[in-house]
Amino acid sequence: MPELSLSRRSGGGRSPTSRDIARELDVSQSTVSRALNGGSVAEATRARVIEAAARRGYVVNAAARELVTKKSGLVGVVVADITNPFYPELVEAIGARLAEAGKTMLLATIGVTDDEVARVRLLLEHRVDGIIFTSTQVDSTAIPRLASDDFPLVLVNREVDGVEADAIVGDNVAGATAAAEYLLGLGHRRIALITGDARTSTSRDREAAFVRSLEGAGVRLAHRVEAGFDQRAAFSAALELLGGTRPPTAVMCVNDLIAFGVLNAARRLGIDVPGGLSVVGFDDIPMASWDAIGLTTVRQPISRMAEEAVAVLERRVADDGSEFERHLLPCELVVRSTTGVPGTTKGKV
Amino acid sequence: MPELSLSRRSGGGRSPTSRDIARELDVSQSTVSRALNGGSVAEATRARVIEAAARRGYVVNAAARELVTKKSGLVGVVVADITNPFYPELVEAIGARLAEAGKTMLLATIGVTDDEVARVRLLLEHRVDGIIFTSTQVDSTAIPRLASDDFPLVLVNREVDGVEADAIVGDNVAGATAAAEYLLGLGHRRIALITGDARTSTSRDREAAFVRSLEGAGVRLAHRVEAGFDQRAAFSAALELLGGTRPPTAVMCVNDLIAFGVLNAARRLGIDVPGGLSVVGFDDIPMASWDAIGLTTVRQPISRMAEEAVAVLERRVADDGSEFERHLLPCELVVRSTTGVPGTTKGKV
């Protein structure tokens, strides 16, 4: 049964329409439509329609359907930093949930050099039922406009300045606090923080909570470096930091990719981890748990994020007026082998 | 200028149509259409239309346009293994090229448990102009059907059994051969190969070429392990392989993720790399070049792949009848620090 077939020449032409199959069966086009969509039709008729549709490779035209129903079944998903393995995971999970909900994901990757507004506009042209934004900067220009128009959107793992919208976020505060307390408990006092892009709510929130937590214990941050969100930038920043005078005994990183950069720098400098340096990340991307890495990090509940994002969006699409939901998902500190008591050089090298 | 605005209640209702703005300006709807699409219109009129459209937040309805033009501007991109960092890179690159070409990417991630046919069908419902398949298995069921219907599709980094279609592939044969010769030249004679999923053309081709190359030098493969495509499976497979009797002095891996698994296993087992074991990967994903890893691997030209995939697809969409194109892109061996002369234990530990 060729359920797939958008022949261009086979079968003599364009892909068949519901009218085509109606003609063949000598029924009306609306009967075909009903038969295929679960309307009330005699079972015998329905069977014939379904058979013919399958045989001819009929596939409904989403555009035509949308024109009348005003629902595209499309959901826009916006990702900025797809280079960070956290996002593919998240996108994958969102796509899966969306598919379960019978929706299709229209993905827009918006790099730093891309025109955010233009990309979002494309999504809008396709009349996406809503948009899920991940990894967006706090100063996004498209989001506030959309929000002020009551367009259904949900922010995942991000918040945007001055925007009221549904949001699904990991508990960055609790996560960063746990990391700080853990480091403090280990005895670290000379602690550095490497942040990512400051225009990002995750980086900001994690930093604030971390710093606050240290200060609560009377410890001041020894160093603060802003390194962007990728491994490369973090690597060179860490090289400088760790090679300087009075280097820290522990480094907190605002995400795992940055932590890897620090680990690489330590390796290059011959610094033993965790004997000479403890490193903590954030996200718990797959690599973090690899044997040769074993990064201590704060785990974000990716699949729950995806699940809730889709659920909330569906609710928002269905009901315009309800209160905005803000879901704070628990993050958990996962202790592995990049952290230890300062000054020990048992090391694992 | 609110170029973005699909208000649901602001402005009192649904998003404006071209007819709405025509009424406001007291011109015909077709004039609006022409003004916005570069048709021949008096400059003064065009200016007024553009102003009004921007002010009202008009966004064309892609579905309506598609219905008449029969072009959706959508291109389907299918990815199976988005967990392998190679694919996000590729997808990102493809998305960027597509955007340049004025097209939008409709991404379908098809996991092992997903119904491939159903997912592709969704793409078809949205009348994608064509589909770019990456990381598909040789026994795909959807692809042959599509191909036999002359549906525009291009295979990237994969080929499918018995299917005639445009394809963009790295030169797996040359790459694997270069790796084999390099290892042989270093003096390795007890060499293992870890493959991924056998149903995948890349794995198959790389294996065949590697083995042939060894045999050309009178060397038989010491071990052959099939481990699936992810780090985890490779890790346990490598643990067994390296812990066994007469372990190899070198391991060729069919992709980088597998190589990382081997590296992790070696680390766990206390085997020095490259002193006690040489490891070679394939793909050259970003992590491979990280300082602490320094994986010797065969580089695939990701951005060229993306570029050509989009170019070929465009050609195919425009012209049905032309010969299928098959582009073989050069792959280059990148020597880093996981390979060396066997038996040395200078190591880098």
Next chain:
DNA sequence: CTGTTAGCGCCTTCAC
């Protein structure tokens, strides 16, 4: 240059 006229493929009343 600009307005009028046809649909594109489908869903949805409304009659029968």
Next chain:
DNA sequence: GTGAAGGCGCTAACAG
């Protein structure tokens, strides 16, 4: 249970 008719928003001739 089924058919006829209308129209979603837009582009593309075709006249003026």
